[in-house]
Amino acid sequence: MAFNLTRRKFLQTASLAAASVPLSKVVSASTGVTKAPLDAKGTNGDQTVVGGICEMCFWRCQLVGKVRDGRLMKLEGNPKSIDNGTSICARGNAGVKLLYDIDRLKYPMKNVGERGAPKWKRISWQEALDECGSKLKSTVDQYGAQGICVFPHGSSAKYPMHYFERAVGTHNVSEASFFQCRGIRDAAYVATIGKAPGEKIDMPNTKVLFFIGDHLGENIHVSHIKAYIQGLQNGAKLIVADPRFSASAAKADIWVQIKPGTDTAYILAIANYLVKNNKYDKAFVEDHTEGFEEFAAAISEWTLEKAAKECDIPAEQIKEVAEMLATNAPHVAIHPGRHVSWYGNDFQRQRALACLTGILGAYFVKGGWVPAKGPKVKGTSWAKEDHGHKYDLNFDHEEDEKVYAFNPPGTPTELIRDCAISGKPYPIKSCVVWGQNPLQTIPGQEKMKDLFRAMDFVMCVDVMPTDVTMWADILLPESSYLERFDYIKTGTQWDFSKEHQQYISARMPFIPAMFERKDQIYITNEIAKRMGHEAKIPVKTIEEMVEKDLASVDLSIEKLKAADGIHIQPGKDPYGVPEDFTVLLYNEDIEDAGHPGVPTYKPVDQPPKGFARLLYGRAPVHTFNRSQNNVWLHNAMPDNPVWVNDQVAANLGLIDGDVVGLVNSDGVKALTTTTVKVTPGIRKDCVYMYHGYGSANPLLTIGVGAGVDDQSLITKLAIDPETGCNGMRNNFVKLIKNGKVLDIPA
Amino acid sequence: MNQDFFDVLYNLLGTLGGIEEGVEVRKSINNAKDYIEDLQVEYTRLFINGVPHVVAPPYGSVYMDKSFQGTFAGNTLAFYRQKGFTMDQGADLPDHLIHELEFLSLLVEEKDFAGEEEFLKKLFRPWYQQFHTRVTKDAHHPYFRVVVMLIDFFTKEEDKDGFQPNET
Numbered sequence: 047m048a049f050n051l052t053r054r055k056f057l058q059t060a061s062l063a064a065a066s067v068p069l070s071k072v073v074s075a076s077t078g079v080t081k082a083p084l085d086a087k088g089t090n091g092d093q094t095v096v097g098g099i100c101e102m103c104f105w106r107c108q109l110v111g112k113v114r115d116g117r118l119m120k121l122e123g124n125p126k127s128i129d130n131g132t133s134i135c136a137r138g139n140a141g142v143k144l145l146y147d148i149d150r151l152k153y154p155m156k157n158v159g160e161r162g163a164p165k166w167k168r169i170s171w172q173e174a175l176d177e178c179g180s181k182l183k184s185t186v187d188q189y190g191a192q193g194i195c196v197f198p199h200g201s202s203a204k205y206p207m208h209y210f211e212r213a214v215g216t217h218n219v220s221e222a223s224f225f226q227c228r229g230i231r232d233a234a235y236v237a238t239i240g241k242a243p244g245e246k247i248d249m250p251n252t253k254v255l256f257f258i259g260d261h262l263g264e265n266i267h268v269s270h271i272k273a274y275i276q277g278l279q280n281g282a283k284l285i286v287a288d289p290r291f292s293a294s295a296a297k298a299d300i301w302v303q304i305k306p307g308t309d310t311a312y313i314l315a316i317a318n319y320l321v322k323n324n325k326y327d328k329a330f331v332e333d334h335t336e337g338f339e340e341f342a343a344a345i346s347e348w349t350l351e352k353a354a355k356e357c358d359i360p361a362e363q364i365k366e367v368a369e370m371l372a373t374n375a376p377h378v379a380i381h382p383g384r385h386v387s388w389y390g391n392d393f394q395r396q397r398a399l400a401c402l403t404g405i406l407g408a409y410f411v412k413g414g415w416v417p418a419k420g421p422k423v424k425g426t427s428w429a430k431e432d433h434g435h436k437y438d439l440n441f442d443h444e445e446d447e448k449v450y451a452f453n454p455p456g457t458p459t460e461l462i463r464d465c466a467i468s469g470k471p472y473p474i475k476s477c478v479v480w481g482q483n484p485l486q487t488i489p490g491q492e493k494m495k496d497l498f499r500a501m502d503f504v505m506c507v508d509v510m511p512t513d514v515t516m517w518a519d520i521l522l523p524e525s526s527y528l529e530r531f532d533y534i535k536t537g538t539q540w541d542f543s544k545e546h547q548q549y550i551s552a553r554m555p556f557i558p559a560m561f562e563r564k565d566q567i568y569i570t571n572e573i574a575k576r577m578g579h580e581a582k583i584p585v586k587t588i589e590e591m592v593e594k595d596l597a598s599v600d601l602s603i604e605k606l607k608a609a610d611g612i613h614i615q616p617g618k619d620p621y622g623v624p625e626d627f628t629v630l631l632y633n634e635d636i637e638d639a640g641h642p643g644v645p646t647y648k649p650v651d652q653p654p655k656g657f658a659r660l661l662y663g664r665a666p667v668h669t670f671n672r673s674q675n676n677v678w679l680h681n682a683m684p685d686n687p688v689w690v691n692d693q694v695a696a697n698l699g700l701i702d703g704d705v706v707g708l709v710n711s712d713g714v715k716a717l718t719t720t721t722v723k724v725t726p727g728i729r730k731d732c733v734y735m736y737h738g739y740g741s742a743n744p745l746l747t748i749g750v751g752a753g754v755d756d757q758s759l760i761t762k763l764a765i766d767p768e769t770g771c772n773g774m775r776n777n778f779v780k781l782i783k784n785g786k787v788l789d790i791p792a
Numbered sequence: 793m794n795q796d797f798f799d800v801l802y803n804l805l806g807t808l809g810g811i812e813e814g815v816e817v818r819k820s821i822n823n824a825k826d827y828i829e830d831l832q833v834e835y836t837r838l839f840i841n842g843v844p845h846v847v848a849p850p851y852g853s854v855y856m857d858k859s860f861q862g863t864f865a866g867n868t869l870a871f872y873r874q875k876g877f878t879m880d881q882g883a884d885l886p887d888h889l890i891h892e893l894e895f896l897s898l899l900v901e902e903k904d905f906a907g908e909e910e911f912l913k914k915l916f917r918p919w920y921q922q923f924h925t926r927v928t929k930d931a932h933h934p935y936f937r938v939v940v941m942l943i944d945f946f947t948k949e950e951d952k953d954g955f956q957p958n959e960t
Contacts, residue, residue: 054950079877158833168832169832
């Protein structure tokens, strides 16, 4: 189709000028290009902007940005950093591609279609905030504050999470970082040593590194990896228990190819060997532990032979590991892990690790578990209010005790989902999702969708159109970590053998937020005003929050900028066991709550005939599903091949690169396919894939359908009885090739 | 956007011999329950975020660099500067269609026809052709097909006789 006129001819015609309304009256001519004095050459050259803090993952490395004419050209590690230094990982580099991703959310949008099958309409912030405020207020008015549930994630979600918990007063907040990740670890260590452990092991100065499933190298956090590599360079021995020949297993002195789910038996057998052979740290046990007798008695059943049989590993190897630990104790680093929500028996395993560290005397000593002494910066947020236990789903009113006695902060996800779907014991009718993608972080996707279907109102705030955003009524675009102030990052140098130093830095934007993206303080405050909580607002802007926090240590944004983005001050020696430090080898409170007071192994379900256990883990160039649409990262690792044992593959007639589908023992089929990676580096009873692939949202033009979404196959929902967290490795799969479902030989 | 706007549009289309296109737009507007919402939904789907995915973001860099704010956007801004123009605070990205069209109109006002020709050739048509193809192919609403057709008409190169050659 084309017009039957030339431009010249058209301009000569008079008909347009003769029209009743001239063109200039109905369209605005000014869009934002204006005459300006000419700039001298070089005025707009490259700048190095300081103050960046990465958020491609939660490790949050310190950055500088190379900015040209308002465009971020490149990210680099901040040379002043004593944490990551000038190094950043592949994901950190690829932050530029997140910033300028074409698919990113840009304007507030309203779903004028259906949840799950949205039709988006751009709306103004005013309309979006009015709708969010009025819908959430109406939920509170009709059902109470508990009628709102919140699924937050990331540094930008903390402020809104506190708003809903503290000011509004709902307990129904569930963070994936706790309930589907590290919450069990933190709760177990709190119940053992009184503190969440982080990953605070002194790897550079240790003699032995002990990993259960940790796959550093595939799981990359820059300063953590630096510390790990420094330890290996300094001659540390490495022990890795993993059913798979992971990146860490490849560097290990001892690779324990353990049967999945049996780790606690393995740890207890090591502990029992140390106790039985008097190879534990008697002085430390005497001074800093409680319940040794009960502990020793309860674990005494775990002989090397029994554990060898249970874990399907040689007894001699368990002994070798125990001897290596004993010989080098207390300078041994028992890694507490990070993502530990595996089998639904995880609290006990994490307790076992904490206790093993204790009997080796490996707390607060060189090469052991050593928390750094970092600077203390005040955090500003909504004031805490007591909202009682009446609507706390984790509180059993008949028994007058918690349902899950050792839950991490927030409410266990399944309690919220069950209540929202059933309406019992009370209705939950609005859902706020902030920076989390519960469809790919929380197992049981259909259940999650049922929750959204049961809502009167769903709002999502994110930077990308992740799967969950398809279920929103209102979708709000958030400024990314490169476009906003917020997070205060503090810490120390990562190698305690070096000069003790502390650092304080704050996230500062490299460029202003593009389009109409807004930060979390603006969005939360505007909603709070519309819900009647204006008087409680703690800060008006995100910059004010950062300034307030920095003022608590006599710093300011200006001072930080003048210090190249990072303030460095003298640090403190972190070694030395505090006098009152105690390791509860036996914890009476746990027993009172109806669970074993001494770490206890609970066997897990085994794969049904013809199935293999589905294991998953981190890809070195991706952060869960958050980075799946990033074009650089996608090109580096476009899909997630499924690891299959070579003998199993031979039996099934599979060769490397074959395209396969997957179906689980509940009959749920993955929507997409992937390729097979044939390897002797995995046990026969399991298969493995990287997590965070196979997005179902076509708005992610790069990530959609790339690889298989492991989470879609995780439909059996194990719950850790002490914490209420999910266990996600109790699902079993078969492979499908050319439409034929293949039975995996036992 | 009101009746006056559409009257001007229909008149313009009539002048150009685009009667059929005008009828098609008129039909869609008049038959809609809420034509503004229809246009908003389609605008969002075509240019912002859409299912299955955004069709045609109106930014040059998207086509030339597969990203926002690529080198192409930088070159566009540099051209504005070279001609003595700059972007206002709060403006969209420099390679947004609307800014480029305004810039072209400002060059015409200044009678800088050489500049106009250079900009069209180097910084406008290379991406606009691709944008135009996508919108023409995928737009569900005739209004957007007609608008890109008009932009095409006003920016496409003409030979000495006023014919617009096929572009590859």
